[in-house]
Amino acid sequence: MTAVATPAPVTARPRPVADVTTMVRRNLLRAVRYPGLTMFLVAGPLVMLVLFVYVFGGAFGAGVAPGVTPGAEGRAAYLAYIAPTMLVLTIVGAGQSIAISAAMDAAGGIMARFKTMAISPGSVLSGQVIGYVLQGLAAVVLVTGAALLMGYRPDAGPLDWLGLLALLVGLGVALNWLCVAMGLHAKSAETASNTPMILLLLPFLGSGFVPVETMPSGVRWFAEHQPFTPIIETARGLLAGGVGLETSEVVLAFAWIAVIGVAGYAWARTLYRRERRL
Known part of the structure; x- marks a missing residue:
């Protein structure tokens, strides 16, 4: 009797583009299921924008724009100064959310399950990074709209807006990869929510809220040589039309x-x- 050969099992091959698209879709669906993380992206920068403009802006405006009268004129000047900072902080806030998301997936064993599936290994993290970049950009649009309603009038032209988009997308991708790593390194989602806080504090220690020229020498040196000062100044210059x-x-x-x-x-x-060690 002739033996019948058993066909070898067909192993599904990973499809990088399709797998990344699936992971991005999963990330966006999570934004709907966990609205608290999503609201944080918009609520945080909006509250700070309103607080700094309407509470501190009248006095701070005279400091960022010499010759400006404290009061309404000062608030308008400070709004123009701080609006670019809020856009950058919105992108940074997305990084904190992705750290929490990555920690939840790692602690819950979801990432370990993904490793056993026939999917592109890089798609799991890339999907989260791209998904939160999209959420961050959507939040940037809302924050920009709020600033415009408050009276902000940027002088940016089409090329300036494209440059700003490239800056924010690049910053979002970079920070999201860093914050994914922070989330994977954390032992819990609570720890992951605290680790990226240093990124939210750096703009305060730079030119985000006041000119570095007003700072003491030691603080000024740090402000001039940390990453967020040139990033914020570039965003500020682009929105000012160069x-x-x-x-x-x-x-x-x-x-x-x-x-x-x-x-x-x-x-x-x-x-x-x-392999994750508990």
Whole structure:
């Protein structure tokens, strides 16, 4: 009797583009299921924008724009100064949310389950990064709309807006990779929510809220050499139509973004490949 050969089992091959798209869709659906994380992206920058403009802006405006009279004129000047900072902080806030999301997936064993499936290994983390970049950009649109309603009038042209979009997308991708790594490294979602707080504090220690020239020498040195100062100044210059924007500052901003992104990506991939130890 002739033996009948048993066909070898067909192993599904991962499809990187389709797998990343699926993971992005999963991330966006999670935004609906966990509205608290989603609201944080918009509510945080909006509250700060209103607080700093309407409470502190009248006095701070005279400091950021010499010759401006404290009061309504000062608030308008400070709104123009702080609006770019709020857009950058909105992108940073998305990083805190993705850290929590990554920690929840790791602690719940979901990422370990994904490793056993025939999907592209890079799609699990890439889907989260892209998903939160999209959420961050949507939040940026809402914050920009709120600033416009408050009287903000940027002088940016089409190329300036494209440059700002490239800056925010690059910053979002870089910070999200770094925050994914922070989330995977954390032992719990609670820890993951606290670790990225340093990223939210850095704009306060830079030119985000006051000019660095007003700071003491030691603080000023740190403010001038930390990543968020050139990033915020580039965003501020682009929204001002390129007025006062230096090429060296733009190059430095994108260089910092590249360094953060590469370091975050390498750290996140290393942690994802390593078996999680409780």
